[in-house]
Amino acid sequence: MTAPARLPASLTLVGAGKMGGAMLTGWLEAGLDPRATTILDPAPSEAITALCAERGIALNPAEPAPAAVLVLGIKPQGLEAASAALAPLVGPDTLVLSILAGKTIADLKARLPGARAVVRAMPNLPASIGRGATGAVASPEVSADQRAVAEALLSAAGLTEWLEAEAAIDAVTAVSGSGPAYVFLLVEALAEAGVAAGLAPDIAGRLARATVTGAGALLEASPEEAAQLRRNVTSPGGTTAAALEVLMRADGLGGLMREAVAAAKRRAGELSG
CATH class of the missing domain: 1.10.3730.10 (ProC C-terminal domain-like)
Known part of the structure; x- marks a missing residue:
């Protein structure tokens, strides 16, 4: 697992379902500061609600602030409806980390106009128990530091392999995703x-x-x-x-x-x- 020092100073997780919630648990265990963490989920589970209360994690604040990293863990079909509310959370220095199947970097940038640095990742089901296999690709704007942060976050869920081209994500989906x-x-x-x-x-x-x-x-x-x-x-x-x-x-x-x-x-x- 990547050293905790590489975890972001602040993080907003959009969608804390089975996969997102499990990844959140892994990040907290790796050293992510719960007080600098925000969860946005219209229907959080009892477990997530209890975790947020116990650890001091902000859950659905009225006015969420931009974070160093915005993680998209909602269902892919929900991106269109959520994009208007999420767009103000994305600034020029925000790293957008997406685990949305089928949503390309171009899709994400179109719906989040402020997004520049984007990492698209394809985890698989065992990531929900920290034993996953994830393929990831970074947009050209992702800095070395942002890539290291993404590596730390993704590695909390298991093996991470970086891809040279976004087109290879389809092969990752076919091999490890499915x-x-x-x-x-x-x-x-x-x-x-x-x-x-x-x-x-x-x-x-x-x-x-x-x-x-x-x-x-x-x-x-x-x-x-x-x-x-x-x-x-x-x-x-x-x-x-x-x-x-x-x-x-x-x-x-x-x-x-x-x-x-x-x-x-x-x-x-x-x-x-």
């Missing part, structure tokens, strides 16, 4: 295959879930590449090798995953176009 759903589907499919092989549904479900979470933990703990870990599990002529012959054939998992990611990337482009 990726958790692919893994959840793998668990479903493995459990269903276990039932077909003769296991009771509850046992198959627990085994499939533990297998995927355990393999993920091993992948994180090991310095070896995924391909080498796969080879480590595979004995020549054994049961795993027999299964991999099916999964690795031309019409197997690799081809299906390439097709799936291409479809997701194409749709991401359509939604942001």
Whole structure:
């Protein structure tokens, strides 16, 4: 995690739902000053309301002041309606950090005319527990200091990868943004295959879930590449090798995953176009 000194002197979070609220918790743990933090959310959860009261965070003040960083965590379709109220909060030195899917830097600048420095980020669902994977891209106006601040904020939610071009965000969306759903589907499919092989549904479900979470933990703990870990599990002529012959054939998992990611990337482009 980036050093707390890189966190902003003041921050306004617009939208404190599941993702925004979880990121806020991570920022506070990393050292963000709650007294310099403002939450704007028309329907805050009980948990957010209690957190703000406990930590002295300003919640929906009547006249919010501009902050060093404005984080956009609302639903993408809500940007149009919220932009008029948010525009006065954006000055020439404000860093706008957006996690709105499908909203380009050009979209954000058009709706927030004062915005110059903009970072567009695409986190994924595990970011809500601090284990996310985020792709981010910065507009040319983002300074080195602002980029470091954005890095600190995004890294509180997990891995952050910086992209050279905004167009790559669509690929990030297809790989890591949608990726958790692919893994959840793998668990479903493995459990269903276990039932077909003769296991009771509850046992198959627990085994499939533990297998995927355990393999993920091993992948994180090991310095070896995924391909080498796969080879480590595979004995020549054994049961795993027999299964991999099916999964690795031309019409197997690799081809299906390439097709799936291409479809997701194409749709991401359509939604942001």
